Amino acid sequence: MRTIKGRLLAIFxxxxxxxxxxxxxxxxxxxxxxxxxxxxxSLRAALAxxxxxxxxxxxxxxxxxxxxxxxxxxxPQPGECLxxxxxxxASTPYVDNxxxxxxxxxxxxxxxxxxxxVEDRKYFLDALRTRAFSVGEYVVGRATGHPTLHFSLPxxxxxxxxxxxxxxxYNLNRFETIISHQNLPPGAVLxxxxxxGRVIYRHPRDPVVKPGxxxxxxxxxxxxxxxxxGVFRAVGLDKVERxxxxxRLRLHPGDAPYLYARVTIPVPIAFADAxxxxxxxxxxFLLTAALAFGLLxxxxxxHLVGPIRRLSRVAREAGSGDFAIRSQLETRQDExxxxxxxxxxxxxxxxxxxxxRDRAEAALRESEGKLRTLIDRISDALLVLDLDxxxxxxxxxxxxxxxxxxxxxALGATISDLSLGEPPYTSADxxxxxxRMAGGEPQVFEWRARRRDQSLFWAEVSMRRATLGGxxxxxxxxxxxxxxxxxxxxxxRLTEQLHQAQKMESIGRLAGGIAHDFNNLLxxxxxxxxxxxxxxAAGSRDGRKAHQILxxxxxxxALISKLMGLSRKQILNLEIVDIHRVIESFIDIIRRxxxxxxxxxxxxxxxxxxxxxxxxxxxQVLMNLVINAGDAIQGGGRIRIRAWRDPRExxxxxxxxxxxxxxxxxxxxxxxxxxxxxxxxxxxxGLGLATVLGIVQQHGGEVTVESTPGxxxxxxxxxxxxxxxxxxxxxxxxxxxxQAAARGQIALLAEDNDLVRAIAxxxxxxxxxxxxxxxxxxxxxxxxxxxxxxxxxxxxIMPGMNGPQLYHRLRExxxxxxxxxxxxxxxxxxxxxxxxPPGTDFLQKPFSREAFGERVSRMMAxxxxx
Numbered sequence: 054m055r056t057i058k059g060r061l062l063a064i065f066x067x068x069x070x071x072x073x074x075x076x077x078x079x080x081x082x083x084x085x086x087x088x089x090x091x092x093x094x095s096l097r098a099a100l101a102x103x104x105x106x107x108x109x110x111x112x113x114x115x116x117x118x119x120x121x122x123x124x125x126x127x128x129p130q131p132g133e134c135l136x137x138x139x140x141x142x143a144s145t146p147y148v149d150n151x152x153x154x155x156x157x158x159x160x161x162x163x164x165x166x167x168x169x170x171v172e173d174r175k176y177f178l179d180a181l182r183t184r185a186f187s188v189g190e191y192v193v194g195r196a197t198g199h200p201t202l203h204f205s206l207p208x209x210x211x212x213x214x215x216x217x218x219x220x221x222x223y224n225l226n227r228f229e230t231i232i233s234h235q236n237l238p239p240g241a242v243l244x245x246x247x248x249x250g251r252v253i254y255r256h257p258r259d260p261v262v263k264p265g266x267x268x269x270x271x272x273x274x275x276x277x278x279x280x281x282x283g284v285f286r287a288v289g290l291d292k293v294e295r296x297x298x299x300x301r302l303r304l305h306p307g308d309a310p311y312l313y314a315r316v317t318i319p320v321p322i323a324f325a326d327a328x329x330x331x332x333x334x335x336x337x338f339l340l341t342a343a344l345a346f347g348l349l350x351x352x353x354x355x356h357l358v359g360p361i362r363r364l365s366r367v368a369r370e371a372g373s374g375d376f377a378i379r380s381q382l383e384t385r386q387d388e389x390x391x392x393x394x395x396x397x398x399x400x401x402x403x404x405x406x407x408x409x410r411d412r413a414e415a416a417l418r419e420s421e422g423k424l425r426t427l428i429d430r431i432s433d434a435l436l437v438l439d440l441d442x443x444x445x446x447x448x449x450x451x452x453x454x455x456x457x458x459x460x461x462x463a464l465g466a467t468i469s470d471l472s473l474g475e476p477p478y479t480s481a482d483x484x485x486x487x488x489r490m491a492g493g494e495p496q497v498f499e500w501r502a503r504r505r506d507q508s509l510f511w512a513e514v515s516m517r518r519a520t521l522g523g524x525x526x527x528x529x530x531x532x533x534x535x536x537x538x539x540x541x542x543x544x545x546r547l548t549e550q551l552h553q554a555q556k557m558e559s560i561g562r563l564a565g566g567i568a569h570d571f572n573n574l575l576x577x578x579x580x581x582x583x584x585x586x587x588x589x590a591a592g593s594r595d596g597r598k599a600h601q602i603l604x605x606x607x608x609x610x611a612l613i614s615k616l617m618g619l620s621r622k623q624i625l626n627l628e629i630v631d632i633h634r635v636i637e638s639f640i641d642i643i644r645r646x647x648x649x650x651x652x653x654x655x656x657x658x659x660x661x662x663x664x665x666x667x668x669x670x671x672x673q674v675l676m677n678l679v680i681n682a683g684d685a686i687q688g689g690g691r692i693r694i695r696a697w698r699d700p701r702e703x704x705x706x707x708x709x710x711x712x713x714x715x716x717x718x719x720x721x722x723x724x725x726x727x728x729x730x731x732x733x734x735x736x737x738x739g740l741g742l743a744t745v746l747g748i749v750q751q752h753g754g755e756v757t758v759e760s761t762p763g764x765x766x767x768x769x770x771x772x773x774x775x776x777x778x779x780x781x782x783x784x785x786x787x788x789x790x791x792q793a794a795a796r797g798q799i800a801l802l803a804e805d806n807d808l809v810r811a812i813a814x815x816x817x818x819x820x821x822x823x824x825x826x827x828x829x830x831x832x833x834x835x836x837x838x839x840x841x842x843x844x845x846x847x848x849x850i851m852p853g854m855n856g857p858q859l860y861h862r863l864r865e866x867x868x869x870x871x872x873x874x875x876x877x878x879x880x881x882x883x884x885x886x887x888x889x890p891p892g893t894d895f896l897q898k899p900f901s902r903e904a905f906g907e908r909v910s911r912m913m914a915x916x917x918x919x
Contacts, residue, residue, distance in 0.1 A: 091323035095298030134162035685713025830854035
């Protein structure tokens with residue numbers, strides 16, 4: 054209280070302190086009195102309730118003991134027992150049910166009819182064990198459906214053995230009648246909890262505090278002490294602070310309590326009278342204090358505090374440069390008036406001196422403003438640094454905009470705040486540049502700068518030493534070259550991607566050309582070998598040789614198909630396939646691909662894992678994932694392939710897990726990007742996982758990946774499961790071509806490979822066709838003139854015109870024409886467009902004679918497309 058006004062306030066507070074204390078003691082006494090009254094009321098209610106309930110339980114005990122001595126209960130007959138129990142039940146309002154059970158828990162008679170047993174009930178088991186009056190757990194009665202406590206009494210034979218058990222159901226809703234006899238205050242609540250701490254009854258009912266709710270530990274600790282009854286204050290189960298009166302109930306002296314009764318009164322209701330008195334007392338005191346304080350404030354403000362505050366304000370404003378201000382106290386004749394007049398004379402003298410200084414400073418500010426405008430308008434950021442401590446002494450507006458600082462924030466920053474200080478340039482590099490500049494050598498270099506929001510950008514920094522204001526300083530010009538650096542980086546990345554794409558395209562074209570020629574060579578090898586194997590004139594030795602040729606050709610066909618499946622575009626051959634079988638049939642090829650020091654295990658579900666997919670494409674997905682896993686393992690390790698069907702949804706999942714090096718978050722984010730690879734430059738294309746993603750998405754599925762550095766990776770492929778029946782097993786091919794299947798019909802054969810054309814012509818002759826052979830489309834058009842051609846067999850890629858174009862030309866004059874296209878290319882016109890013209894079919898080279906005959910027969914049997 055250093056101010057005059059504060060001291061006056063302190064005097065006022067000390068004068069009113071006794072009055073405040075008197076009011077406080079009165080309020081405290083009222084609260085204490087209300088607390089004692091509420092505690093006594095809650096405890097009296099709890100005792101009254103439990104006494105009435107205990108009396109009813111004693112009556113129930115006496116009733117069961119009377120029934121236990123009845124001869125009909127010792128040697129029970131169901132009908133007689135039932136009549137007795139029903140009569141007794143009718144005269145006992147608080148009992149829901151009376152019953153008699155044998156020692157095995159079978160109910161012999163029950164006043165409430167129902168089919169149930171009691172051998173698992175606690176009251177029954179305790180009666181057998183203790184041979185005394187027992188109580189059970191809180192339950193909802195099986196016979197009545199009411200919330201009840203069951204009591205039981207054993208029926209003993211002369212030897213003291215339990216022959217039967219009498220039981221009675223005490224309806225807890227009876228407490229509504231018991232409570233109605235009590236004069237409970239508003240808001241009072243009765244809670245009953247059992248020995249396990251569960252709420253078994255609450256009055257009135259509450260949507261939150263329901264039977265079965267577990268008691269709170271802090272409430273349980275209060276009633277589990279040494280006291281049989283008592284009061285305490287706590288927050289109840291309904292989150293309301295209450296006064297609790299409790300009483301514990303025991304079935305027999307010395308037994309543990311089986312029931313806890315609590316009567317609670319909300320604290321606001323208990324203290325209602327005290328609160329009203331406190332409000333009245335506080336209001337009276339505040340009103341009196343406010344009137345006295347107002348009068349004191351008015352007198353002090355007018356005669357003492359106000360004039361002193363006026364002098365203080367004049368002094369502050371004069372110190373801030375306002376020398377025109379005056380105290381206006383010159384008319385007062387006391388000591389304060391004398392101080393005011395002296396102060397006004399001093400301020401007038403200072404005002405004259407300030408006018409002279411203002412004129413000089415105005416001229417200086419005009420000169421500095423022109424210079425600052427020029428500096429702020431240059432396009433590069435300008436910083437003035439201290440040569441000794443590298444502190445930032447001045448910046449221009451361009452620097453603030455470039456780095457995201459206000460001028461004040463920039464002057465409080467350090468050089469390290471504006472610089473990354475990490476590779477490719479380190480803080481040691483910066484120190485070297487600064488040392489050379491301090492020695493008089495200008496420095497120009499590139500740097501990774503840091504903005505206020507911690508984002509980075511590339512900057513070109515120019516530093517030189519200069520004398521400013523008589524002191525040696527460092528002038529720094531900073532130019533943002535992020536756009537230039539990004540352009541250079543993007544150009545390099547695009548160039549690298551172009552090289553990769555060109556390399557992959559070259560490899561694909563080379564593989565496609567090899568596949569085309571190899572497929573054309575395999576076609577006659579396979580068919581002539583089949584014909585030789587089935588030629589009756591060939592001996593058994595020649596037949597075996599022909600079969601060996603066929604076997605080798607089939608393996609070559611499968612190898613070419615699997616190799617080209619990794620890079621070609623093709624029409625998906627969607628079939629109902631079992632993922633389990635696909636993995637089993639492809640695992641040998643995978644094992645030969647991966648190093649021998651990597652263990653590969655396969656775990657598949659026992660049931661079929663059916664999906665609609667292209668089996669070859671699924672094999673490609675497996676191959677790419679396993680190769681990726683093998684590359685991640687340094688030295689020895691393990692790869693696990695698992696397949697299963699998710700029982701919660703119609704999905705089939707394939708997981709490939711490895712014990713390799715794992716991936717960090719950045720690699721994991723970009724793992725499916727085309728051309729992204731973690732391998733050294735020139736050792737990877739970055740297309741393997743991108744291909745996996747494309748194939749899976751084409752099948753309507755998805756790929757997820759989980760990985761931790763040093764702990765391996767886990768790729769999971771999810772495909773829609775096939776919901777219908779499994780595809781039927783393919784029927785075995787016919788052993789021989791049908792003879793004269795198309796006698797009298799004309800087939801036009803257009804094929805630029807002589808070997809393929811020759812074998813295709815022979816197969817068509819065997820089918821009964823008259824064959825017109827043409828090595829090119831132009832000759833095919835000439836041969837078709839004047840003939841009614843029924844079937845066109847054409848290669849897709851030929852000189853001058855492709856197969857579909859030839860078909861459309863012929864259909865202009867022969868609309869009934871059917872066509873089968875053949876191709877050994879992996880990037881044919883049909884593959885690019887993904888579908889065949891209506892009325893046509895496609896046969897991939899190499900093919901067998903059975904496949905050729907079946908395709909021709911199927912085409913000739915199909916209706917003609919208009």
